[in-house]
Amino acid sequence: KEYGFMFDTWIRRALSHLTPYVLFDIPEFYGAGGNEIYDYVQSYLSSSTAIAAQHVNLCRPKNATQNTFSLAHHETVEETFMGAKVWWSHEISTRQQPTMTWGDQVNDEKRKYTLKIRKKDKSRILDQYVQHVMDVAKSVKELARDRLLYTNIKNGSGGFSYKKKAWESVPFKHPSTFDTLAMDPELKDDIKEDLLEFTRGKEFYQKAGKPWKRGYLLYGPPGTGKSSMIAAIANFLKYDIYDVELTEVASNSELRKLLIQTTNRSVIVIEDIDCSVDLAERAKARRESAQNNPPGQNRKPDQDEGSRVTLSGLLNFTDGLWSSCGSERIIIFTTNHVEKLDKALLRAGRMDRHINMSWCGFPAFRTLAKNNLGLEWHDLFPEIEETFVDKAISPADVSELLLKKKRKGPTAALEGLLEALRIAPSISEKPVVKIDFDAIVADPPTGDNSVESEVPVKPESAPTGDSSAIATPDSI
Numbered sequence: 001k002e003y004g005f006m007f008d009t010w011i012r013r014a015l016s017h018l019t020p021y022v023l024f025d026i027p028e029f030y031g032a033g034g035n036e037i038y039d040y041v042q043s044y045l046s047s048s049t050a051i052a053a054q055h056v057n058l059c060r061p062k063n064a065t066q067n068t069f070s071l072a073h074h075e076t077v078e079e080t081f082m083g084a085k086v087w088w089s090h091e092i093s094t095r096q097q098p099t100m101t102w103g104d105q106v107n108d109e110k111r112k113y114t115l116k117i118r119k120k121d122k123s124r125i126l127d128q129y130v131q132h133v134m135d136v137a138k139s140v141k142e143l144a145r146d147r148l149l150y151t152n153i154k155n156g157s158g159g160f161s162y163k164k165k166a167w168e169s170v171p172f173k174h175p176s177t178f179d180t181l182a183m184d185p186e187l188k189d190d191i192k193e194d195l196l197e198f199t200r201g202k203e204f205y206q207k208a209g210k211p212w213k214r215g216y217l218l219y220g221p222p223g224t225g226k227s228s229m230i231a232a233i234a235n236f237l238k239y240d241i242y243d244v245e246l247t248e249v250a251s252n253s254e255l256r257k258l259l260i261q262t263t264n265r266s267v268i269v270i271e272d273i274d275c276s277v278d279l280a281e282r283a284k285a286r287r288e289s290a291q292n293n294p295p296g297q298n299r300k301p302d303q304d305e306g307s308r309v310t311l312s313g314l315l316n317f318t319d320g321l322w323s324s325c326g327s328e329r330i331i332i333f334t335t336n337h338v339e340k341l342d343k344a345l346l347r348a349g350r351m352d353r354h355i356n357m358s359w360c361g362f363p364a365f366r367t368l369a370k371n372n373l374g375l376e377w378h379d380l381f382p383e384i385e386e387t388f389v390d391k392a393i394s395p396a397d398v399s400e401l402l403l404k405k406k407r408k409g410p411t412a413a414l415e416g417l418l419e420a421l422r423i424a425p426s427i428s429e430k431p432v433v434k435i436d437f438d439a440i441v442a443d444p445p446t447g448d449n450s451v452e453s454e455v456p457v458k459p460e461s462a463p464t465g466d467s468s469a470i471a472t473p474d475s476i
């Protein structure tokens with residue numbers, strides 16, 4: 001037995017002396033999530049090397065502006081790095097899965113790249129070569145590639161799927177930028193500064209022992225630019241966007257799975273969170289219980305856990321342990337009805353900033369006039385400035401009004417706007433419910449002509465014992 005063992009080892013050693021190479025496999029998926037190195041290698045090889053190969057997959061995703069190259073199945077390319085030869089190859093193996101329903105055959109493709117280098121070169125070049133690949137891949141990704149908009153897709157009705165990919169992506173080409181975004185210039189600069197600080201904050205977050213992420217809550221009436229702001233943020237940071245459709249997520253664990261499969265340097269968006277089933281139900285239950293019970297009483301813990309995404313699941317997603325998988329994430333929630341949100345979502349530290357996207361004011365109008373009519377100044381501007389005071393009109397409406405008579409020239413367009421402005425409701429008739437977040441977190445005042453709600457919000461510990469911490473529309 002002993003001899004057999006020794007013989008075995010000896011053979012292996014002899015064989016390994018015969019092959020002068022080491023191989024590194026880089027599979028597309030690893031564990032529950034994707035393998036980031038795979039993506040880097042894909043980008044790296046899509047740059048110059050792949051073109052030198054003989055057999056290349058040439059793709060152009062729908063709506064993309066660029067072609068992408070990738071190595072075809074079994075194809076190998078070689079290059080020289082620091083005087084040493086390295087080889088890349090790509091393998092795609094297909095596993096046929098049992099047919100599920102109505103010919104909905106799922107092809108489970110397994111892909112992997114393999115890097116081959118000489119053993120004698122390994123210690124000399126490996127670290128530096130890997131670094132080189134990463135660097136090139138990063139610049140390829142940042143410069144050339146279209147950024148991606150991901151959305152979670154429902155896999156069949158049972159929620160059971162062979163597919164590993166939870167996200168589907170399209171190239172993201174929203175033209176909104178901070179330059180085209182019409183809003184209070186001070187707030188805009190403040191947000192830009194905040195974002196820049198975030199991107200440079202690697203060391204700060206590490207030192208502070210916090211995951212490298214930042215949460216924003218955008219709230220305001222329809223058409224005030226919440227979605228445009230998200231696009232502007234993604235364009236500004238050059239991040240991908242993950243648009244989470246919460247109603248498509250069956251459970252908290254599915255939400256977790258989605259999160260694991262997001263990449264670093266991305267914006268994760270949940271739009272209209274008040275419309276997500278459970279939050280609405282909870283809010284209703286809370287209002288009812290507030291009517292039935294004396295104020296100040298504790299609410300019951302989460303009910304109907306398991307079926308749908310619950311508030312606690314969502315919170316785990318934003319700042320529980322799960323939120324720390326990956327880094328450089330911006331998490332954005334939007335809502336038209338901030339007053340409907342659960343207090344747990346609003347407390348300090350949950351969302352780092354609450355941004356009130358409010359009605360269009362004169363400074364915002366000037367941006368829109370520049371965007372839509374190319375106007376920096378017009379004689380009608382002073383009159384428009386006066387009329388804008390206290391008007392509840394959204395930037396989307398102003399845009400629309402400006403474009404309506406654009407063909408007849410800027411004067412006609414502005415006169416049309418003035419006409420509409422005069423009959424627009426005033427803010428006091430159509431109040432923005434503005435939560436006094438200062439009572440909850442320290443946050444600079446936002447928006448230029450927003451009104452404070454009449455029911456000021458107090459933190460839970462406030463001595464007033466006021467249970468209606470969040471003003472409902474009925475209370476105004």
Ligand SMILES: Nc1ncnc2c1ncn2[C@@H]1O[C@H](COP(=O)(O)OP(=O)(O)OP(=O)(O)O)[C@@H](O)[C@H]1O
Pocket residue numbers: 180181182183220221222223224225226227228229336357364394395396397399
């Ligand atoms: N602040 C703004 N700056 C520039 N354009 C704006 C702004 N607000 C709205 N618009 C224009 O109005 C349209 C609708 O805006 P957007 O989708 O961003 O609003 P929203 O706040 O997300 O609305 P909703 O609450 O209905 O989702 C956009 O096409 C955009 O061009």
Ligand SMILES: [Mg+2]
Pocket residue numbers: 226227228271
């Ligand atoms: Mg929107």
